[in-house]
Amino acid sequence: MLQGAYREFHQRILEVLPARRVFSDPLSTLAYGTDASCYRLTPKIVIKTENEDEVRAILREAASLQLPVTFRAAGTSLSGQAVSDSILVVASHGWKGLQVLDNGAAIRLQPGVIGAEANAALLPYGRKIGPDPATINSAMIGGIVNNNSSGMCCGTAENSYQTLKSLRLLLADGTLLDTGDAASVAAFRVSHAGLLAQLAALRQRVLADAELAARIRRKYKMKNTTGYSLNALLDFADPVEMLTHLLVGSEGTLAFVSEVTYHSVVEHPHKASALVFYDSIKAACDAIAILAQHKDVVSSAELLDRASLKSVENKAGVPDFIKTLGPDAAAILMETRAASPDAIAANVAAISGFIQHIATETGIRFTSDVAEYTQYWNIRKGMFPSVGAMRAAETTVIIEDVAFPIEHLAEGTLKLQALFKQFGYHEAIIFGHALEGNLHFVFTPNFSGAEEIARYEAFIDAVCQLVAVEYEGALKAEHGTGRNMAPFVEMEWGPTAYRLMQEIKALFDPQGILNPDVIITRDKQLHVRDLKPIPAANPLIDKCIECGFCEVMCPSRAITLTPRQRIVANREMALLEKQGDSERLAEIQAAYQYAGDETCTTCGLCETACPVGINTGSLTSLIREAQLTDIGWATANTLADNFAAATSGARLGLKALDTLHAVAGDTATGAIMRGLRKVVGRKIPRWTPYFPRAAGKLQLAAGQAGSARKVVYLPSCLTRTFVPSAKAPDARPLNEVVASVLNKAGYQLLYPDNLANLCCGTPFKSKGASEAAQKKINEVEAALLAASDNGRWPVLIDNGVCTAALLDGVQDPRLRIVDVTTFVQEEAAQYLQFSPQDETVALHVVCSMRKKGQSATLNALARRCASTVIEPAGITCCGFAGDKGFSHPELNESALTGLKQQVAGCGGGFSTSATCEIGLSSHSGIPYQHLMVLVDRATQPRR
Known part of the structure; x- marks a missing residue:
């Protein structure tokens, strides 16, 4: 219950914003009290x-x-700058504006655009944004600019500060300034003349202090995100430019950035990488010191210490040689980029020449083979998650981020390693963007007791003394100051520079209400307060490091909870149960039923982005199974035993609805169904004009009878239950479409016995009825073995969800399960003549096929059949989830936000799941059908 000023604020803000976007309940505030750092503020x-x-x-x-x-x-912030115990303003899903400018030379972005989305928009122009953080597939522009994020390649030359063209921002007093708009700037020079004059005065003070000016210039030759960007006071004479660049890296403490325009940078099409091993850190750092003098040809150089190499040495694809390295060994993963293969060859020769005199363990060998160098970089990317996956229960993963002057990199690294041993963090690893002297170190403290917190505090104090005092390096090179280094900003910069920063904060935010304690704080213990608990909750999720990488993949991310937030909630519930806090536990459990369970599609796409491979959908399935009552189990088993009767009943219901629709039409049918939903609830499906019609008697075409090429075809239960809506361009049952294509390719079609009773088990598994799901898998496995002559013939499935379920569930190695689209692309295509249709089509790869790595295959097949194929950006799982689109249509609608705009120029859309196609059609403005419809249209028998 909100009290005092917060209650008043809540009442006032509800007069401005809709209640559905204002939250004060225990579950929502808990879920948003977590970022990727080691802190929690609710x-x-x-x-x-x-x-x-x-x-x-x-x-x-x-x-x-x-x-x-x-x-x-x-x-995805790592330093605690995105959490609050007051008012948290989320600027993500409603802030997706993106506009490519000047033929790719610039790009205008709102704060909710993911970095990778910006790069995808620039790719056709051979450009990208400068910042390249490792989190670019998840991090949004708001965080990238406010943290001055960099990464493996951009260094100090192409970060947000250097590539910024203009900002659009709101100051604490509500004033809007667009630095890319001359009229806005002119008005601001009048309205805020005092602020600009004070910034100019600060510049004069810095210029008059030669020692301070030299210190600022020296510290910004390396990566540095500790404190405010004081270099803005030296780099620009115009106070508006000073203001603009002071906001870069200000972590939301000075103003709200509503839009950023970047100058883009070149994305070179050719690359070569080398993984070079040395017998010591000293040798590796000697090589890096030379490479750092040649950044014109060396794009990046990652230092990997022996502990970091050891953390991945048992992973698939990692060279066995790594296991034989000595205890002091290290490696450099370097890359060069260029516009042509000849330029790459010249770069490789030059780089090898620069460092050939430094002895290596295996020589210097560059590769331009994409698969090989991708494997190298996957080794590097796997280090952070490897430590997270191997950590002890209830420990926290912390990744710190420092920079040493390049000439002191070797000794600084060795002293860091010595501190790990001194404080007992034996699992710690070091890697980093060594060309800039930037090192990341990962370790796993346990914050469950005062003694462990004291050890952590002493360790951080020692690190700060080493980096900031002994070597005058940067305590934060690219992760932002946040809460964990705010108490040490003055230690790094000294009292004179720190007073400047305090004055800057006061100029922009005189009331001190914007993200207090971040960057500027009086609390010297801030970094050891509000440490996040990581209680054990379930083995499926206990390895979660709460990084947030999963969120971009989740269909419920904009409407209820993300996978990370579901894990946070489950951890909290486990902790509350342990503590006996039944009242708060009951509140969170009640809210979680809808937000955490009902709106989870269990698609598992979160696993594909998770650095430690967690499938939060599996947790939801376990929860559903635990909540299933005796009646629920009995009902599921009865349906499983009488599946043919169940699908027959579904067809009868569809026939009744078809009759109503034929008489009443679209508008009246929609109104009647909405009225029934209001009375009966979610058991009445949401109806749209793309609602399927009842299937008739299944016609099992034999294809080319007697052909030596045979396949077993298992039409899914959806194919057997309904056919496309009357609005679909091709109203044929899907099995007839599939049979037509395979007939043209010269295949004889075989069918399993007892077809009407077969099911892949997904409808049962998704409801938690694992026993019934396994029963159906066993039945279908036996039927397919018999039909395929014990695996002699491949088994084709016409629904991507069912394909994935059978690939996961069928255990007999003799059976070869293949999705029909994959089979056509990889095998049947040789017997078909493709005539690409002169049209632009949309393709949606269903979540199960994405997880099975079939996106490229489906895209290639679609491109064989149409002149232009569009895969809409940011659309992952469609949120229909079998029947969720009927019962929880808001989930489907939210998951497909932005689809209609992206497919506006398409003549039609294609996918591989009948239910997904219903939602896609309803929310896109174009009809979606199975991809085999397009294949049938574009193919003839090969003569």
């Missing part, structure tokens, strides 16, 4: 914003009540 109020007017209203009301405000985008 906000009083969470607000999902969508435009500048809403943010301005929030700032106005918060200022009037003296309430702190923190801004958040993706929440």
